[in-house]
Each structure stands twice: as C-alpha cells, then as structure tokens.
Amino acid sequence: MEIKIEEDILKVNKEISDELNKIFSNKKIFVVNIMGSPGSGKTALLEATIEKLQKEFKIGVIEGDIETDLDKKRLSKFPIQIVQINTGRFDSECHLNAQMISDILPKLNLDKLDILFIENIGNLVCPAEFDIGEHKKIVVLSVTEGEDKPLKYPSMFRAIDLTIINKIDLLNHIDFDLELLKKNILKVNPRVKIITISAKEKKGINLWINWILKNQKNSS
Amino acid sequence: MEIKIEEDILKVNKEISDELNKIFSNKKIFVVNIMGSPGSGKTALLEATIEKLQKEFKIGVIEGDIETDLDKKRLSKFPIQIVQINTGRFDSECHLNAQMISDILPKLNLDKLDILFIENIGNLVCPAEFDIGEHKKIVVLSVTEGEDKPLKYPSMFRAIDLTIINKIDLLNHIDFDLELLKKNILKVNPRVKIITISAKEKKGINLWINWILKNQKNSS
Numbered sequence: 001m002e003i004k005i006e007e008d009i010l011k012v013n014k015e016i017s018d019e020l021n022k023i024f025s026n027k028k029i030f031v032v033n034i035m036g037s038p039g040s041g042k043t044a045l046l047e048a049t050i051e052k053l054q055k056e057f058k059i060g061v062i063e064g065d066i067e068t069d070l071d072k073k074r075l076s077k078f079p080i081q082i083v084q085i086n087t088g089r090f091d092s093e094c095h096l097n098a099q100m101i102s103d104i105l106p107k108l109n110l111d112k113l114d115i116l117f118i119e120n121i122g123n124l125v126c127p128a129e130f131d132i133g134e135h136k137k138i139v140v141l142s143v144t145e146g147e148d149k150p151l152k153y154p155s156m157f158r159a160i161d162l163t164i165i166n167k168i169d170l171l172n173h174i175d176f177d178l179e180l181l182k183k184n185i186l187k188v189n190p191r192v193k194i195i196t197i198s199a200k201e202k203k204g205i206n207l208w209i210n211w212i213l214k215n216q217k218n219s220s
Numbered sequence: 221m222e223i224k225i226e227e228d229i230l231k232v233n234k235e236i237s238d239e240l241n242k243i244f245s246n247k248k249i250f251v252v253n254i255m256g257s258p259g260s261g262k263t264a265l266l267e268a269t270i271e272k273l274q275k276e277f278k279i280g281v282i283e284g285d286i287e288t289d290l291d292k293k294r295l296s297k298f299p300i301q302i303v304q305i306n307t308g309r310f311d312s313e314c315h316l317n318a319q320m321i322s323d324i325l326p327k328l329n330l331d332k333l334d335i336l337f338i339e340n341i342g343n344l345v346c347p348a349e350f351d352i353g354e355h356k357k358i359v360v361l362s363v364t365e366g367e368d369k370p371l372k373y374p375s376m377f378r379a380i381d382l383t384i385i386n387k388i389d390l391l392n393h394i395d396f397d398l399e400l401l402k403k404n405i406l407k408v409n410p411r412v413k414i415i416t417i418s419a420k421e422k423k424g425i426n427l428w429i430n431w432i433l434k435n436q437k438n439s440s
Binding site (some may be wrong): 005006037038039065066067068070088091092094121122123124125126142144145146148149151152153154155167169170173174175200 | 225226257258259285286287288290308311312314341342343344345346362364365366368369371372373374375387389390393394395420
C-alpha cells in the first residue's frame with residue numbers, strides 16, 4: 001500500500017512539475033535544481049555563481065531547508081530575489097516537491113528573472129525522485145564524502161545532468177582518488193557531465209558558468 | 221492522508237522496535253544505531269572502534285545501504301559477524317526500519333554477540349524518526365559539513381544521545397568554528413554528549429570507547 005501511495009504522489013508531483021516547467025519556459029527562466037548531501041557546498045557554490053552572473057542576469061534563488069533561513073540570510077548580500085521554503089512545516093519532508101514550488105511562486109516576480117536556482121534539502125536520497133519544474137538537475141558532491149557515493153546512491157546519480165565535485169582545495173589533505181570517483185559516477189550514469197571546483201577558492205567556477213550559459217541558451 | 225499513514229507506519233515500527241529491544245536486552249547485547257550524512261565517516265569510525273574492542277567483546281555489525289555491500293567488505297577484515305541490508309530492494313528507503321532489522325536477525329548468532337552496531341543509511345533526515353531496537357542513537361558529523369547542521373536538521377539532533385564530531389584532522393585546512401558547532405548542537409539538544417575525534421588519525425577514539433563501555437554496562 002505504501003508503494004502504491006508513493007506512486008500516486010509521484011504522479012501528481014510530475015503533473016505539477018510539468019506545469020511549472022511550462023511557466024518557467026514561457027517566461028524564459030532557466031531553472032536549475034541543486035541537490036547534494038548536507039555540507040557538500042551547495043550554498044557556497046551559489047555564492048560563487050551569483051558573484052559571476054549577477055551583472056549580466058537577473059537571478060532568483062529558492063532556498064529549501066527543513067528549518068532555519070540561514071542560507072537565505074547568507075545570500076541576502078546579493079541584489080537578487082530569494083525566497084525560503086521550510087519543510088519543517090510539512091512533516092520535515094526530506095525533499096522539496098513541485099507543490100511547494102508552486103505555492104511559493106507568487107512571492108517571486110517572474111518577469112524579472114533570467115535564471116532561478118532551487119537549492120534542495122541536503123540529502124542524497126529523497127530529492128532525486130521529485131521533479132520541481134526544473135530544466136536541469138545537478139548534484140554537488142564534496143571530495144570529503146568519499147569515492148563510493150555514486151555506487152551507494154545510484155538513484156541520485158542517475159537523475160542528474162551534471163555532477164559538481166567540490167572542495168578540491170582539500171585534496172592534498174585527504175586520502176582520495178578523484179579518478180576513481182569520476183569512474184564511479186560514469187559507471188552509474190555514462191551521460192552525466194562532471195566539473196571539479198573549489199567554491200571556497202573560486203577554482204573551476206568558469207566551467208560551471210559556461211555550462212549554465214550553454215544550457216540556458218538551449219532551454220529558451 | 222499522507223501524514224496519517226506515516227503516523228501508522230511509525231506506530232507499527234515502534235512496536236517492532238520495542239520487541240527487538242527486548243530481545244537484545246534479554247541477550248545482553250548493547251545496540252547502537254549510527255547515523256549521519258553520506259561520507260561523515262560512519263564506517264571509518266566502526267573500523268577504529270572494532271580494532272579497539274574486538275579482543276574483549278564479540279562484535280556484530282548490520283550495514284545499511286541503499287545499494288552495494290562496499291562497507292560490509294571494508295569491515296570483513298575483522299573476525300566479526302556482519303550482515304548487509306540494501307534498501308534498494310525496498311523502494312530505496314532513505315532509512316532502516318525495525319522490520320528490516322527483524323527480518324535479518326536470523327542471520328546473526330545472537331548468543332555470540334556483546335555489542336551490535338547498526339550503520340544506518342547516510343542521511344541526516346529520515347533515519348531520525350525510526351527506532352530500530354537500539355539502546356542508543358548517535359550521529360557522526362564531519363567538520364567539513366559546517367557549523368549550521370544541528371540547526372538545519374534539528375529532528376536528528378533531538379533524537380540522539382551522542383554526537384561524534386569527526387575529521388578534526390582537517391580543522392587546520394578549513395574555515396570552521398568548532399565551538400560554534402558545539403553551541404548549535406546543545407541549543408537543539410542540551411542533554412546530548414559530544415565527542416570530537418579523527419577516525420583517520422585515531423584521535424579521541426578512547427573517549428568514544430569509554431562512552432560505549434559505560435552505556436553497555438548501564439543497559440545490561
């Protein structure tokens with residue numbers, strides 16, 4: 001029974017997500033769903049990204065967290081539109097869903113947006129199953145998480161278009177085989193793109209910016 | 221409706237967990253549920269722990285993963301009982317539950333166990349709600365995950381008896397305020413114990429071993 005209900009939930013979610021995707025596409029807003037473990041560096045990536053793109057593009061962020069608006073506050077130094085979803089109100093859901101995005105949409109001025117980033121709940125499992133109207137799904141994975149994560153969390157790595165490997169500034173201080181991680185990612189999903197960065201030291205950010213620009217063009 | 225069904229699921233889970241707890245207590249097996257984000261160092265902690273305890277105690281491990289038995293293989297160098305649960309078979313559940321533990325119990329010789337560690341799915345959200353017959357719940361949190369995690373994932377930090385802060389060997393290489401993390405943990409749960417360790421460099425392990433020995437005594 002549990003599985004049947006989950007199928008129904010996913011079906012309804014997909015319908016709402018498809019509607020959202022139409023709205024975003026009509027408004028020519030490129031939407032990226034950013035997923036990853038707690039502490040993988042999703043917000044740090046957004047900081048580095050907004051810094052680069054804010055002059056040229058009108059940027060929006062939907063911050064997803066179970067509790068707190070710490071990440072929203074962290075990004076409030078930028079002149080962008082930011083709204084917060086706290087799933088603590090929704091039985092501490094471990095992922096955002098399309099209905100939550102739909103409900104918060106009136107708080108954003110869509111006519112003044114080119115790119116919308118949605119930072120999902122920190123979790124390598126649940127968010128993979130729920131489309132939220134996005135054009136692209138990415139995962140941020142820190143090198144401190146180990147090389148085996150794609151094999152252990154294959155649903156996530158199958159769902160995404162791009163893996164960002166973050167915190168490469170720590171590579172000299174940990175036992176970590178970057179090539180093995182890449183091999184494991186491609187074993188689970190041979191079509192996924194991989195970009196290695198250090199959000200902290202702003203390394204590799206241009207590759208990610210180029211990925212955004214290229215995909216934004218294709219989606220509009 | 222979703223919430224009602226979840227309440228029912230949690231109620232049934234609690235009943236099975238209580239039965240398991242009775243079985244473990246009767247057999248004088250001390251059971252610890254180890255939770256934490258992907259890559260926080262749960263398996264590394266187990267390696268350091270088993271090394272210390274294997275001579276004196278008969279140890280068992282239940283490994284929980286969505287896919288793969290990589291962690292089981294990693295621990296197979298020790299002369300202990302290890303069994304694997306893969307939730308990939310159960311609709312990729314993001315947590316272990318009491319029924320899964322009950323189902324796998326026949327594979328363990330309970331008469332030859334003093335301490336049983338259950339390594340849960342890497343996730344700071346879902347496992348917090350599901351008792352699995354354990355005497356104590358702990359979370360392993362890596363310093364690379366940031367100081368804000370207790371505030372963002374309060375259900376987990378409210379559920380646990382002990383926080384192990386891991387990877388302190390990386391403290392010199394990251395911007396991280398250890399005291400702020402401790403403050404945030406205690407803000408969410410004033411009664412929780414905190415131990416800082418480096419599983420990699422085997423630092424602080426004795427504090428954790430002492431915690432196990434003390435609580436093992438109290439539970440039997």
